[in-house]
Amino acid sequence: MKNIVGVWIAILTLAVLAACGGGDDNADASGKKTIQFGATSGPYSDMVNEAIAPLLEEKGYEVKNKEFTDYVQPNKALANGDLDANLFQHGVYLESFAKEHDLELSEVIIVPTAPMGVYSNEFSDIESIENGSTMAVPNDPTNLARALLILEDEGLITMKENIDPLRASLQDIQENTKELEFVEVEAGQLPRLVDSEDLSMVPGNYALAAGMDLLNALALEDMPDQYRNRVAVKTEDMDAQFVKDIKEVIQSEEFESIIDEKFQGFGKPKWMKE
Known part of the structure; x- marks a missing residue:
């Protein structure tokens, strides 16, 4: 009888230890x-x-x-x-x-x-951008809206009132102070257009994939969360x-x-x- 009781005590002890998680304390519960x-x-x-x-x-x-x-x-x-x-x-x-x-x-x-940025091999800063310069921008609605927010923050354009800034398009530009000529292309192509256009708006992931340094941008996006x-x-x-x-x-x-x-x-x- 004592042996049987001993066996049951051992089994119960093992069960309690298992329930308490005798494994790695840092693992998921x-x-x-x-x-x-x-x-x-x-x-x-x-x-x-x-x-x-x-x-x-x-x-x-x-x-x-x-x-x-x-x-x-x-x-x-x-x-x-x-x-x-x-x-x-x-x-x-x-x-x-x-x-x-x-x-x-x-x-x-x-x-x-990684933020979107304004990149250029033609100009060294935003202030030196000349009237009539060409600027490549993304042709998809989400990234284009982001690009326009940057340009407005930098004082290069002003947008119409009462528009949704997350869905803004070129048609929503009210004033284009530098008379920029926009070239809409697929976002993945924008790094290459830094060479062929005066300016290019490049999303951060594509900039990094192309070996570009984010800190070389004329301006970086203060993106909404x-x-x-x-x-x-x-x-x-x-x-x-x-x-x-x-x-x-x-x-x-x-x-x-x-x-x-x-x-x-x-x-x-x-x-x-x-």
């Missing part, structure tokens, strides 16, 4: 130890590899990062469970893509983002421990130090400036 990230090739994949992953690994996670070359598959892979989180898109795109494809995806936190990239996860995972840990490492001083050292010129979101 659900037992999750691996986080599969996805990011587009370039600066945001670098941000995962050089800033986010090392800090998560200090918390006991193994972080894997899958690189994508398009802007469709990272969200589909996240929704179907192939990824735990992704980093490649701004808020406007995330919201519209999720709605269009009926996906339950949510933003975790906004990260520093809607246009900054963010980490996204499935909505059902928003309360998971691994998601809380992702947010915590991005909010850390260590993360900001890495950004300041390795991602110079990236615009910081509002929460980092407060």
Whole structure:
């Protein structure tokens, strides 16, 4: 009888230890130890590899990062469970893509983002831009609206009153003080037009992919947070421990130090400036 009681005591002891989680204290409370990230090739994949992953690994996670070359598959892979989180898109795109494809995806936190800039091999600063200069701008509505905001901030144009600045077009320009001649092209082609046009508005990701230095821009975008990239996860995972840990490492001083050292010129979101 004593032997039987002893056996049951041993079993109960093991059960209690298992319930208390005798494994890695830094792993996700659900037992999750691996986080599969996805990011587009370039600066945001670098941000995962050089800033986010090392800090998560200090918390006991193994972080894997899958690189994508398009802007469709990272969200589909996240929704179907192939990824735990992704980093490649701004808020406007995330919201519209999720709605269009009926996906339950949510933003975790906004990260520093490479801004659009005004680049030129012809002029050294905004003040020296001559009347009638040609300027290449993106032909897609989202990036064109961003470009027009920069030009207005720099005093090169004024926009009509009561327009939605996030949907502004060339037709919404009220005054073109330098009589700029706009050339609309696909955003990915804009780095090449720095050579062929007087000025070119180049989104940050394309500038970096072309080997351009963000700090060489005549002006950099003070972008609204809607246009900054963010980490996204499935909505059902928003309360998971691994998601809380992702947010915590991005909010850390260590993360900001890495950004300041390795991602110079990236615009910081509002929460980092407060």
